[in-house]
Amino acid sequence: MNRFSKKKHFIGVDISKAVLDLALLSEGDCNSFTELRTANSIVGFTGIEEWVRKQGVELKDCAFCMEHTGTYGLLFYAWLAQTGVLFCVESGLHIKRSLGMTRGKNDAVDARRISDYLFTHRGKLKPFEMPSPLLVKIKQLLTYREQMVRIRTSLKNSLKSHKQYRAISGLDNIVAQINEQVDRQDQIIKDVKQQITDIIDSDEELQQNYRLISSVKGIGAIIGAFMLVSTNNFTSFENGRKYACYAGIAPFEFSSGTSIRGKTRTSKFGNKTIKTLLNNGANSAIRYDKQIKKYYERKRGEGKEHKVVVNAVCCKLVNRIFAVIKRQTPYVEVYEQNFIN
Structure with missing residues (x-):
């Protein structure tokens, strides 16, 4: 029997940066919810234990479920794991689609x-596996890098503006100072990337999978690191299709009966960071991968929009990545062998 099926009490958790919203549902009364709002901190987590006891329930008899929320949920996951509580972390898109149309949003x-x-869905769910300490470090470094990139972008935009007014104001020192800050951000971003690479190289399994996914053209160092983290080193997703749903790049049919035939479309839900990175990787693959380039040109020739074809290339890259991980063989070697045959 599935471990979740053995539980009698089910707690859904909506995670935000500062707070957790919890709703307790018990097997004997499926239409009644008991709710709690608490801080997303160790102190707040302790309050959850007290709240559960007040309902006449033991924490060990409960199962928890949350949506993927990036770094916001890591501390809570660690607390649940340390406490020995059964929990799962699911795709927000999958939860939304499984429940159908609902009213209200908070x-x-x-x-x-x-x-x-x-x-x-308690009979089908899988317990969440905590990421290794190394993956947690990489995740934090990636988040930090993303913040530094945003700061650099802001500085560069500011630089353009100040260059326009320099001829009138004569304040050359402002431009010089901004240039220095941009250079500083460049160095920070470079150093963070090196730290990520060093951590990956320190672990044989991470290094092996990183080497494999990097063999796929279009997948650079940062995308590769994000893939390792977001898949928990390829233990959280069974195949590329499920990961594509999580990333928000999987197309879904829009139709009803025989009269409504809309375009297939991707979901607005999904991990926006990895979606953006995969789009960058797809554009790179279109330039440097002959097979992908031919595919892109053929689809554009058929009248497909650029962004639609790029999204399809994203899905191809994800499927290639999961294929090389499954086979434990670099993509280039497999491709060359198939080409020869």
């Missing part, structure tokens, strides 16, 4: 929906 409502999802 954090408390979301928590109820998640607990309903947990109860309804």
Whole structure:
């Protein structure tokens, strides 16, 4: 029997940066929710134990479910794992689609929906595996790098503006200072990338999978690191299709009966960071991968929009990545062998 099926009490958690919204649903009363809002901190987590006891329930008899929320949920996941509580982390898109049309939208409502999802699908869910300490470090470095890149972009935009007014104001020192700050950000970003690479190289399994996914043209160092982190070193997703859904690049049919035939479309949900990175990787693959370039040109010739074809290339890259991980063989070697045959 699935471990979640053995539980009698189901808690959905909506996670934000500062707070957690929880909704408790018990097997004997599926239409009644008990709710709690608490801080997203160790002190707040302790309050969860007290809240559960007040309902006449033991924490060990509960199962928890959350949506993927990036770094916001890491501390809570660690607390749950340390406490020995059974929990899962699911795609927000998957939860939304499984529940169908719902009314209302706020954090408390979301928590109820998640607990309903947990109860309804308890026989199919898999426990969440905590990422290794190395992956947690990489995740934090990637988040820091992303922040530094945004600061650099802001500085560069500011630089353009000040260059326009320099001829009138004569304040050359402002431009010089901004240039110095941009150079400083460049060095920070470079150093963070090196730290990420050093961590990956320190672990044989991470290094092996990183080498494999980097063999796919279009997948650079940062995309590769994000893939390792977002898949928990390829243990959280069974195949490329499921990961594509998580990233928000999987196309879904839009149709009804025989009269409505809309275009297939991707979801607005998904991990926006990895979606952006994969789009960058797809554009790189279109330039440097002959097979992908031919595919792009053929689809454009058929009248497909640029962004539609780029999204399809993103899906191809994800499928290639999962294929090389499954085979434990670099993509180039497989491709060359197939080409020869």
